[in-house]
Amino acid sequence: MSSKSNDKDLGVRKIIYDKDGKPCRSCNTLQDFQFATGKISAKDIQHIKNGTEIAAASPQETILNSKAYRRVDPPGVEELGRSSWNLLHSITAKYPKSPSDEQKLEMKQFLTIFSHVYPCNWCASDFEKFIKVKAPKLNSREEFGRWMCEAHNEVNAKLKKEQFNCDFWEKRWKDGWED
Amino acid sequence: MSSKSNDKDLGVRKIIYDKDGKPCRSCNTLQDFQFATGKISAKDIQHIKNGTEIAAASPQETILNSKAYRRVDPPGVEELGRSSWNLLHSITAKYPKSPSDEQKLEMKQFLTIFSHVYPCNWCASDFEKFIKVKAPKLNSREEFGRWMCEAHNEVNAKLKKEQFNCDFWEKRWKDGWED
Numbered sequence: 373m374s375s376k377s378n379d380k381d382l383g384v385r386k387i388i389y390d391k392d393g394k395p396c397r398s399c400n401t402l403q404d405f406q407f408a409t410g411k412i413s414a415k416d417i418q419h420i421k422n423g424t425e426i427a428a429a430s431p432q433e434t435i436l437n438s439k440a441y442r443r444v445d446p447p448g449v450e451e452l453g454r455s456s457w458n459l460l461h462s463i464t465a466k467y468p469k470s471p472s473d474e475q476k477l478e479m480k481q482f483l484t485i486f487s488h489v490y491p492c493n494w495c496a497s498d499f500e501k502f503i504k505v506k507a508p509k510l511n512s513r514e515e516f517g518r519w520m521c522e523a524h525n526e527v528n529a530k531l532k533k534e535q536f537n538c539d540f541w542e543k544r545w546k547d548g549w550e551d
Numbered sequence: 552m553s554s555k556s557n558d559k560d561l562g563v564r565k566i567i568y569d570k571d572g573k574p575c576r577s578c579n580t581l582q583d584f585q586f587a588t589g590k591i592s593a594k595d596i597q598h599i600k601n602g603t604e605i606a607a608a609s610p611q612e613t614i615l616n617s618k619a620y621r622r623v624d625p626p627g628v629e630e631l632g633r634s635s636w637n638l639l640h641s642i643t644a645k646y647p648k649s650p651s652d653e654q655k656l657e658m659k660q661f662l663t664i665f666s667h668v669y670p671c672n673w674c675a676s677d678f679e680k681f682i683k684v685k686a687p688k689l690n691s692r693e694e695f696g697r698w699m700c701e702a703h704n705e706v707n708a709k710l711k712k713e714q715f716n717c718d719f720w721e722k723r724w725k726d727g728w729e730d
Contacts (some may be wrong), residue, residue, distance in 0.1 A: 397725075397727070398641055398644070398645065435716065435719055436716070436719075437716065438713065438715075438716065439713060440712070440713040441713065441715055441716075441723075443722075443728040444723065445727040445728060446640075446641065446644065446723065446724050446725060446726075446727060447637050447641060451637065452637060452638065452641055454634070455633070455634035455635070455637035455638050456634070456637075456638050458626050458630065458631060458634035458635075459631065459634050459635050459638060459670075461625075462577055462625065462626060462631055462670040463668050463669070463670055465577070465625065465670065466577065466668070466670040467668075478664050478667060478668070479664075479668065481660060481664060482661065482664040482665070482668060485657050485658075485660060485661040485664075486661070488657060489642050489645070489646075489657070489658065489661060490642070491638075491641040491642055491644065491645040533619065534617060534618060534619040534620065536617075536620055537614065537615070537616065537617065537620075540614055540615075543622075544620075544623065544625065545625050546576075546625060547625075548576070548624040548625060549622040549624060
């Protein structure tokens with residue numbers, strides 16, 4: 373791993389590289405990845421910081437012979453994170469109130485494998501450590517939903533984001549905000 | 552399962568219900584779910600179809616004592632689908648070029664459990680059937696990425712969406728659209 377000398381001045385975090393030496397798309401923010409691969413320049417980043425417009429970094433023309441599909445780039449670490457929390461919390465919302473031993477075992481396996489195959493390596497590794505220290509609580513939907521909320525808050529803390537009040541996990545991920 | 556008599560006229564598909572008799576949030580589109588739960592009316596749907604504005608169905612105030620978190624409702628079937636494909640395709644993009652037997656077995660288990668725990672029941676059941684008929688190809692990244700693309704196209708076909716040209720799977724999910 374290495375990072376360019378002036379990355380910090382630009383608000384670019386340490387660039388994460390894949391084993392093949394290329395910047396890792398699913399481990400870096402879109403902006404960091406675009407900077408590391410020369411898609412955007414220091415000047416562009418300054419423009420982003422100032423809120424002034426830059427040319428779209430990735431052209432959005434339709435794919436060859438396609439009417440519907442545009443040339444959308446693979447998700448970066450932030451979009452992938454949002455997507456994955458969407459899925460994981462929704463899974464807890466549908467977990468049985470009184471799961472069978474088989475359902476508990478399957479969910480435990482699912483989370484373990486998730487921590488091996490999640491595309492952002494450092495995120496995967498952090499999650500793997502988390503479930504070793506704080507084993508998933510799988511005896512009921514309520515327990516599992518709250519555990520996942522706490523797992524998410526662990527990541528929020530690392531990213532210096534606000535803690536979510538887990539008393540509201542069911543409203544956010546299961547029932548909605550009834551008036 | 553049941554559906555209101557005038558659903559079709561409104562462009563509402565058959566509402567899917569949970570075992571507890573309530574409309575299933577992660578199995579219906581946001582609009583269908585809101586209609587089924589009385590959050591939006593036939594008039595609102597007509598407005599949506601006509602492109603005229605309606606009042607926001609779900610208030611977006613900040614959660615009690617929170618600065619950052621808004622009262623966002625749980626994702627419906629479409630957002631959950633987009634999120635999950637984001638994750639699944641990204642997983643294929645990071646799958647080893649030459650996986651070990653253990654890695655192949657883990658991924659097979661992951662997909663099997665995924666087909667049991669995916670929050671949208673009918674989607675999960677369709678995916679379970681799909682992997683029984685067309686077993687996941689896990690001998691290489693290329694094979695797995697293409698298999699996932701074909702799995703996605705199976706769903707596209709059901710939803711009458713355009714087929715994605717799987718020759719482009721690596722550009723869409725791994726490398727981006729280099730000029």
